[in-house]
Amino acid sequence: MHSSDSWEQVTTGRSSAEVRRAPDGAAYAKSGSGIVRRDLLAERDRLEWLAGTDLPSPRILDWADDGELAVLTTSTVPGVAMSDLPAPSVPGAVRSLGHFLTRLHAVARESCPFERWLAVTVPVARVRVDQGLVDEDDFDDERDGRSAEDLLDELVDGRPRAEKLELRDLVVCHGDACLPNFLVDPDSLAVTGMIDVHRLGVADRHLDLALAMRSISDTTLNPAYGAPAAEALLTAYGVTADPWRLDFYCLLDEFL
Known part of the structure; x- marks a missing residue:
């Protein structure tokens, strides 16, 4: 070496x-x-x-x-980050990501020893607020200007509803499913691997879908993509997502 x-x-x-x-x-x-x-x-x-x-x-x-x-x-995982692809490659790449998330989420959750459901992650959010580790300057636009304590109250209020809903959708999640964390072959656009997996664990599938859709929709960070590509991801994944849970898991991500 x-x-x-x-x-x-x-x-x-x-x-x-x-x-x-x-x-x-x-x-x-x-x-x-x-x-x-x-x-x-x-x-x-x-x-x-x-x-x-x-x-x-x-x-x-x-x-x-x-x-x-x-x-x-x-x-090194071969390929290029999905965030670095040119616009003509976006439709194929989004389909590949949808299929890859389907594959990841199909792994037997009983085989995964890592827990990322809300009973684990909401207490982590509280600790990070208490320790001053939440970057209030990096909140999503719709939460810009609010305090970490205010957002934590909203998260805690929504937790009972989200915990009831997560029971039927617990799968092995990447945990930080944004575009830079997936690499693809630049020619075939097949996913060649995932990186930065320290948050991987069993959680509601909406965690991955929410963060992937947010990343795809953010044309400031990923100008080749956009909202239509985010909807195409759901089509490739093959589910009708719960809008409330998509927003809840973006809120949770503000703390992690």
Whole structure:
């Protein structure tokens, strides 16, 4: 393996970890301490589980953790991020993502040891508010200007309804199903893998659908896409989504 000193720092993307790429592009290393170290531990565990499935994801090449700083080195997933595709590729890519999410959500949830249902994630949201970890400047437009405490009250008020509804829709979710986290073959547009899987776990399928549709609809971040492409995702996935739950899971994501 190459000396890490020669690895190039990656500044694109929204990862909180420091990300570096091997000179030959065959591997990436993420490192961090504190909350980032916790997320890297979660990602390592999920990649180990994914290695026993047929779902494409990075392979763990190395793991180092001294109790304060963790470094996760993984193989590079071939392909290009869905967020980087040109407009003519969007219809095919959205269909592929819909089919891939169908495949992911069809995995036997009993086989997945990771829990991301609301009994887990709402308390996490509360802790993050209490610790001042919620970025109020990064809220979605419809919640811009509101406080984290105000949004938490709304989340808690909606939790009983959402928990009743999630029971019939619990599946293995990616957990952060935005466009940069899925790679595709630029020619066939087939999904070649998913990355940044530290939030993967059993949750309501609307969690993935909500974040994927929000990402696809956001033409500021992903100008080649837009609202019609988000609707095409649902068509490819083959469900009629619950608008209330789509909004609820976007609200939940403000805290995570």
